[in-house]
Amino acid sequence: MKKIRILFVLTFLSVLSFAQTTPDPGLPGTYAVSRDTFDLGDLAFKPDSFAMNVEMRGVVYYPTGLAGGPYPVLFLMHGRHVTAYNVSNPSFTNLTWPPASGFQSITSFEGYNYFAQLMASHGFIVVSVSVNAINARDNARSDLGMNARAQTLQHYLDLWNAYNTSGGAPFGTRFVGKLDMQRVGTMGHSRGGEGVVYHALLNQSLGSPYGLKAVITLAPIDNGRKVLNNIPLMNIAPYCDGDVTALSGVHFYDDARYNIAADTAPKHSVLLMGANHNFFNTVWTPGSYIAGTSDDGDDLFGTTRDAYCSSKRTGTGRLDTATQKAAFCSYAAAFFRRYVAGDTSFAPILEVSDRVPPVSSKMPSGKVFVSWHPGADKRLDINRIQSASEEVTNTLGGAVSKSTLTAYAICGGGGTMTSCGIASSANQEPHKGSSTAPGMAQLNMRWASKTDYCTNELPAAYKDVSGYAALSFRAAVNFRYAAATTDFTVALTDSFGHVARVTASRMSGALFYPPGLTSGAVPKILFNTIKIPLDSFTGVNLTKITGIHFLFDTLTAGAILIGDLALVAFEDRCSNIAASFADTVGSGYTVRFGDESVTNSGDTLFYHWNFGDPASGPADTASSDHPVHVFSGAGTYKVCLVLKVRRPSGNICRDTFCRNVLLVPNGIREQQLSALNVYPNPARDRLVLGGINNGDVWEMKTIQGQLIVRAIADKPEVYLPAFLSNGLYLVTIHTQAGSKTFKVQLQR
């Protein structure tokens, strides 16, 4: 019985340590959604860089009624696909434009309606545009029609800017003043993916007439190797892509990382294991459209030939169409809601803090991997792993040392840099370069002893790492030499000789052995971020760190590829926001609530109260800062305050605070509160919270009201953060009977 109890406690602690509170970005929002189409003709616009006119046609999803606004805007652009089918025999498709007599145009632009619907329900206006004419002729152009895609998309933005300013057919004045053209996001699939990168560069070159805040490349090609900086970027890579099998979009992330020193825009990538190319678009998906569909994964890998990417193979890793779309929705929604709508509550998903995917994605942890390259102002590069010199001296000037590793070289960067020698096909090493094309340099390490290691020393000027949130690097298992899933230890040492170790697999599933056995396509080397919070390294002084060590002490042999070793801070996270309230019980079950939340001056605050008292009807919610609620009777009520904050930057932050309110005769209440006390006072490194009960919450603030700690008071003794300086602090204990605040002197 005791063992069971211990097991239960351990399980509970383990769940607690992985608890995630990030809202789910892929759940439907609160807006009802309407839809309309527009069609200005098959040959309505002539891009300068293209031999023929192109169509202006699309579909728009928007919040029904368009109350308020302006709303942030998304533009979606499909990829290359057949353009028309024969009406009397849909097995005949072709690549002509405009469609010939007897042929009907294929509406690839309608293939993302499921995503447009979701985003509109969150208050976006989403326009998905048709570019069939470009598809019809792009192979005959050396840029594969990318400049035409860019110009055409910009023309679509111009069109919608006109709808926003003066209106026009077919919408009249419906959208006037409803689009925020300074909060725009774009998503392009496949060739459309490279197209939105070209478009973002075109918009920049024009002086950024439209405020492009975020760009998603979904399974894109990257023929032109254009590099997009200064705009947040996300690349989504489907592992079982049977069309763009080389997953070329990894270059958009790789090439942009160190391209511009002052680039503060983050880069993200999402690897979706088991996803193919076409299922993101319902018009390209078998069973969802009348003509021209295919399962590219099965076409390339066979329905049963590949152990992972064949959909009919026993134990297949392939995603069904619904799961693939759900996964895309979750991560793309998190990205656009974060960077276009400014809702930073999704940052933990994008910044690799959350290890469990959002429930709406339908993805288990082992099938989706997020990478994050923070902006230059949020990152200290320890070893960029860009050139051979960084095998011995890292980016900060610290020494790099190693044991006698079986292999140790920076490789794969293309040009004259040596190849990593892993696969003969570029499809299996998407990141690498060739003699004529740049790639991502990577540190190739193989070990054959548990005493093997690699160390990056930190020069004296960089020993204080306490201002950063985490240690971060990207890694991939070298499938040619590793036998299976790999693991190793990451350690920090300080100038006092202390060592703190963290096993990499504890922090990430990224060290998996890449699946599949189709020579020339899979397995693939794909780099994923492993982020280790610095507070995981216990026992070292973070202001005196001397070295960062990879200790290969877990397995007797292994092979790993490493990139981008850095210390990272959080992006513009919602710091200094903490919802809180006090309550005063009056007569007749009347309770007066008072906002005690912590925010920045200049924030605009929005309150949503729920008193947990449904019997009170509509009065159960309120939106003022100091509401009064008359409860229906004696009892315990769970009262929640959802505090939403709009920062001057436009970012939206949110925090929720819930507490039980016990309505009892005043005498009993006073008795319970009077039992609370805090000691010793003055305090040194710990406090005892006297008189608390299970479920009480304690918090500590500076005398100016800045929140330092808030936690469940699950035991009376609490330790005070080491970084606090001496002075006066406010310690509040929130109980069911009410709250009580003490002034505590810290004296160390």
Add this chain to the structure above:
Amino acid sequence: MLKRSLLFSCFILLALFFTPGFVQAQTLPNCSVERVVPDSSGNMAFTIKGDKDFYVGNAQFVLHIGKSVFTLNDQDGPYLTFYIPVREFKAIPEGAQIFLKYGEAHSDEDEEILADACRRQMGHYRSLGLFSKDMIHR
């Protein structure tokens, strides 16, 4: 008559609803060199014919002849035409291996790798035999 016509239309719509639609395989068809002719712009138009239409996808068709790599093409049903500058065409040695690939263009791609992929019947690779100047006007 109208009733029968309506019933038939409903049947067709239902059939479309419950079937996967008209699906196209995203692999290269069996194919061969159809003809090689000079065109009016000073290029050699190198046309490949498949036994069915070439798939319309997002990667590129890449023609490897020996160490030369060509991508610029027209796609029309079962025909792919690559336009090879005459000077480059003349430099191609007799007997060079010809491969058609669907994917990325890499000028340093090894012929052995391409040959191996064809032997393994990878859907994105086809061997088209050996190059000969006799192909012109064929």
